[in-house]
Amino acid sequence: MSDTKLKSQIPDGPLSEKWKKRKAEIKVVSPANKRKLEVIVVGTGLAGASAAASLGEMGYNVKIFCISDSPRRAHSIAAQGGINAAKNYQNDNDSIYRLFVDTVKGGDFRSREANVYRLAEVSNLIIDHCVAQGVPFAREYGGLLANRSFGGAQVSRTFYARGQTGQQLLLGAYASLNKEIKKGSVKSYPRYEMLDLVLINGQAKGIIARNIATGEIERFGAHAVVIATGGYGNVYFLSTNAMNSNGSAAWQCYKKGAYFGNPCFAQIHPTCIPVHGTQQSKLTLMSESLRNDGRIWVPKKKEDVMKLRKGEIKASQIPEEDRDYYLERRYPAFGNLVPRDIASRAAKERCDAGFGVNETGKAVFLDFKTAIERLGEDTIRERYGNLFQMYEEITDVDAYKEPMMIYPAIHYTMGGLWVDYDLQTTIPGLFAIGEANFSDHGGNRLGASALMQGLADGYFILPYTIGGYLANKIQEPKTDTSAPEFEQAEKAVKERIAKLFAVKGKKSPDEIHKELGNVMWEYVGMGRTEEGLKKAIVEIKRLKEEFWKDVYVCGENGEFNQELEKAMRLADFFEIGELMARDALNRKESCGGHFREEMQTEEGEAKRDDENFMYVSAWEYKGENTEPELHKEPLVYEGIKVATRNYKD
Amino acid sequence: MKFKIKVWRQKNAKTKGHFETYTVDNISPDSSFLEMLDILNDQLVHQNSDPIAFSKGCENGEVCSGEKLKRAKAEGKALPVSFDHDCREGICGACSLYINGRAHGPENEVTTCQLFMRKFKDGSTITIEPWRSAAFPVVKDLVVDRSALDKIMQAGGFVDVRTGSAQDANSILISKEKADESMDAASCIGCGACVATCKNGSAMLFIGARVSSLALLPQGKIESTKRAMDMIAKMDELGFGACTNTRACEMECPKRVSITHIARLNREFLKGWLKK
Structure with a gap:
């Protein structure tokens, strides 16, 4: 079973001692040597910005790249609800162990135990540091930090800054980054897109990037490269990801030899604003925190559904006894706060059964009536005012009077570059952090854990572990970007771009991307079957072929060209989508966000197959028209009893 | 809904810019302002990729050919309009745009990406400019630095x-x-x-x-x-x-x-x- 290249490097010893042990083992680089070492960080979200800032503070020379005009635009900024930590400030018997258990269980036993435990361990440091940075977390009247509850937990451990927690944490990391830029330890490259990874002697030594403002292709060298470019959810076209979010940087690493872990694990978030029509460009998330006070329901009677769809009645006119609060009915212990994958599937189940409440039949209600009666409108306004305002802007509905309509949408990808305990990929010197790696969330991520993981990796884990690699590089001179490897990589990038312009077909990149999105949502979405996945692979290949025959890329390379950016990212999305379908086809079990319809219990719950699938699938690229090779990292759980997830009692 | 879109076009910081007018049709009132621009851009891509359609679109939707068509192409009129945007949830701050003389358009307390077409009068002309400030040089069209x-x-x-x-x-x-x-x-x-x-x-x-x-x-x-x-x-x-x-x-x-x-x-x- 053990794979020669897949060494997870988990330290020996009891779970709670592993991180301590590794930290003690890691070689330290002296300040004089740190000054000589260079690190490239790609991406300026929570993971990238915090890593670059911390590495800069330690004395390394850092170059940080982002595709936006400013590091502060990274999509971490849109995270609304909060960040988890095991502080136990609410005295509800929370602990590092409990956060660890909830996260492993929430991930349906498909994450790496040792990484998750470490995540829970450093979670408390994150809150301390962010407060010190001046992040204005919500406070109680006595001046202490406030908390709220999130899905998949029975304690209140989520710290928040209104509905803008991601923004505030990112501004904190961005501020620390700015501090280091001022000191000169970090150099920032905004509007740069990484287009290839450069290897010398099998080690990551630099990147090829395109200056988005001018179109120039440039080379950058370093002693190590860190990928912090987020997830690949935009493969579905419609998702809650930002328009520019893409999987290309990670994908280039995969094509250069880094294994890709669990690509089929994508999170579908239950509370998004439903699709309004074909002109839609993206989906908007309504924070999970709304499930603290909102109750999810559909009518019990089909005739009420029909009347709602025709606009003959309003939701508020349906009496209590005719409402089906289906999450409270099916999962009494957790109710509306079940994990995201479960809430999403339950919504799909009701809509598929014909109870969807809008014209398209793809929406359920999220209702604040009970909460408003209990707490008053002012309290609700204080807690969620900005979300209600955003909802009204988009839908023209006042959610204080009528319930919100929501439906699941693609939100996050748990899969990503395979990394070992040190967050290093299978390419020496190439590290992956935050959403870009696969390690901490297994089959499903709990709410308020993405921010936690991004900052844990960036502030407290990578800056230490990368030292272990760099300690062996102190004799190495600066990477020479005139080396033939750089030359070759740059040439390949330029050829790829020229090839795109040369197609001169009829369709815009967006048009083909929408078609890809439809295939992905239909066959690699909330419910997956063997037949559907096989079909998806054929369809994706067909679309990829069509793309290379019929896309039209306007303008030219040597200028600001958003059409070219879209086309380049889309070219990779076909390949990412195909690998997702392949991975989903291989994983003949249901777990977390991956639901194989053939594998369910009588009650329609996910049926895991621990005997055959308790492993991380790590895919190795084998060339353009060759099938990738599957490697397996077995998952072993020592600190927690493996069990079927139960949110009922 | 149908609109005339009068939009600032500028190749880069070194060249002079000018307004160009386009027509967009069949816009859903539930579409966002940026989705309307996506539709305009898709239209412009097709005018490039499909010269027959392009000849109808090069001057305010009128048919043009020969020298006029060549000029329109050379002037980059038919290229998609560049504009900054990212989260489309009103939080990243990437979107900008001066719309009908106001930053982020006619509504208060929203960003351009959270502005919806139902707020505009059907058939009206909408003027779109980049942020104008000495400290923000134009990168291209509506994108500023x-x-x-x-x-x-x-x-x-x-x-x-x-x-x-x-x-x-x-x-x-x-x-x-x-x-x-x-x-x-x-x-x-x-x-x-x-x-x-x-x-x-x-x-x-x-x-x-x-x-x-x-x-x-x-x-x-x-x-x-x-x-x-x-x-x-x-x-x-x-x-x-x-x-x-x-x-x-x-x-x-x-x-x-x-x-x-x-x-x-x-x-x-x-x-x-x-x-x-």
Whole structure:
């Protein structure tokens, strides 16, 4: 079973001692040597910005790249609800162990135990540091930090800054980054897109990037490269990801030899604003925190559904006894706060059964009536005012009077570059952090854990572990970007771009991307079957072929060209989508966000197959028209009893 | 819905720009403003990829051919319109646009990406310009270079604290009122609407938001005077104007950051100036 290249490097010893042990083992680089070492960080979200800032503070020379005009635009900024930590400030018997258990269980036993435990361990440091940075977390009247509850937990451990927690944490990391830029330890490259990874002697030594403002292709060298470019959810076209979010940087690493872990694990978030029509460009998330006070329901009677769809009645006119609060009915212990994958599937189940409440039949209600009666409108306004305002802007509905309509949408990808305990990929010197790696969330991520993981990796884990690699590089001179490897990589990038312009077909990149999105949502979405996945692979290949025959890329390379950016990212999305379908086809079990319809219990719950699938699938690229090779990292759980997830009692 | 879109076209910072008018049709009232621009761009891509369709679209939707067609292509009229956008949830601050003479369009307290077509009159002409300010040179069409805002932040918009050196988060109490007010200021998204709106092209609301947010908290208070001095010095250096209290910035701020934060900034600045 053990794979020669897949060494997870988990330290020996009891779970709670592993991180301590590794930290003690890691070689330290002296300040004089740190000054000589260079690190490239790609991406300026929570993971990238915090890593670059911390590495800069330690004395390394850092170059940080982002595709936006400013590091502060990274999509971490849109995270609304909060960040988890095991502080136990609410005295509800929370602990590092409990956060660890909830996260492993929430991930349906498909994450790496040792990484998750470490995540829970450093979670408390994150809150301390962010407060010190001046992040204005919500406070109680006595001046202490406030908390709220999130899905998949029975304690209140989520710290928040209104509905803008991601923004505030990112501004904190961005501020620390700015501090280091001022000191000169970090150099920032905004509007740069990484287009290839450069290897010398099998080690990551630099990147090829395109200056988005001018179109120039440039080379950058370093002693190590860190990928912090987020997830690949935009493969579905419609998702809650930002328009520019893409999987290309990670994908280039995969094509250069880094294994890709669990690509089929994508999170579908239950509370998004439903699709309004074909002109839609993206989906908007309504924070999970709304499930603290909102109750999810559909009518019990089909005739009420029909009347709602025709606009003959309003939701508020349906009496209590005719409402089906289906999450409270099916999962009494957790109710509306079940994990995201479960809430999403339950919504799909009701809509598929014909109870969807809008014209398209793809929406359920999220209702604040009970909460408003209990707490008053002012309290609700204080807690969620900005979300209600955003909802009204988009839908023209006042959610204080009528319930919100929501439906699941693609939100996050748990899969990503395979990394070992040190967050290093299978390419020496190439590290992956935050959403870009696969390690901490297994089959499903709990709410308020993405921010936690991004900052844990960036502030407290990578800056230490990368030292272990760099300690062996102190004799190495600066990477020479005139080396033939750089030359070759740059040439390949330029050829790829020229090839795109040369197609001169009829369709815009967006048009083909929408078609890809439809295939992905239909066959690699909330419910997956063997037949559907096989079909998806054929369809994706067909679309990829069509793309290379019929896309039209306007303008030219040597200028600001958003059409070219879209086309380049889309070219990779076909390949990412195909690998997702392949991975989903291989994983003949249901777990977390991956639901194989053939594998369910009588009650329609996910049926895991621990005997055959308790492993991380790590895919190795084998060339353009060759099938990738599957490697397996077995998952072993020592600190927690493996069990079927139960949110009922 | 149908609209005439009068939009600023400019190849790059070195060339002169001009307005170009296009027609878009069959726009859903539920579409966002940026989705309407996506549709316009898709139309323009097709006019390029399909020359017959293009010949109908090159001049206000009229048919043109020969020299006229060649010229239209050379002038880049048919290329998609470049505009900054990313989260489309009103939080990243990437989208900008001066729409019918107002930053982020006719609605109050929303960003351009949260503006919906139902707010416009069917059949009307919509004028779209980039942020106009000396400190924000045009990159292309509606895209401007706002890196001056990053430079101001780099001058002092942070608390000088090293990772891993903080004490327990609850060891310093902060009153709810102070934390809330700090959060009000911290909701600035850095879009630059205040600068684009200000007749002096001042960034005082942007700086005020940051300085005030940190000055209200014990963690940020220690450096607040120096922070104010450094950020204002950088603002002056980068060619932004001064504040003359017209309050236009506050009116057009999509997050309604209040000018009381400019007052707090001025207090901090004055303290530093008097010390000098």
